[in-house]
Amino acid sequence: MEQEIDKVLDDTIANENITACLSANRHGLCIGARGNISQQSSGLLVALLDQAQKLEPQSGPPVVILETAKNSCLIHKHGVTGVIVKNLDRTN
Structure with a gap:
């Protein structure tokens, strides 16, 4: 399961406007994180x-x-909690 979550996190952070992502279990323990987000x-x-x-x-x-x-x-x-931080491009 850990490899699956790592793949999802890697695929998610590869998106252009996504600056961070995190997954956590139902107890709030961090399963994995990528980018500029605190595991805490x-x-x-x-x-x-x-x-x-x-x-x-x-x-x-x-x-x-x-x-x-x-x-x-x-x-x-x-199943698990997912968090995505996305950069808002408001230059238009």
Whole structure:
């Protein structure tokens, strides 16, 4: 399983506008990370997603999006929690 997650992380970070990605287990332990993201943030990101799930417990897993002027951070759970940080190109 570790090799599969490493491949997904490598494929994800290879995308042009993605600056970081991370995966974590249900306990918030970092399984893997690539790019400019702290592995220590995995617990906080999983906890944030768990709290968002409490807003509508009957619906499916939420997608949490945190956005700054330069980046967008997407957090989603599908077995493991995945985090993608994407550079927002707003030059247009």
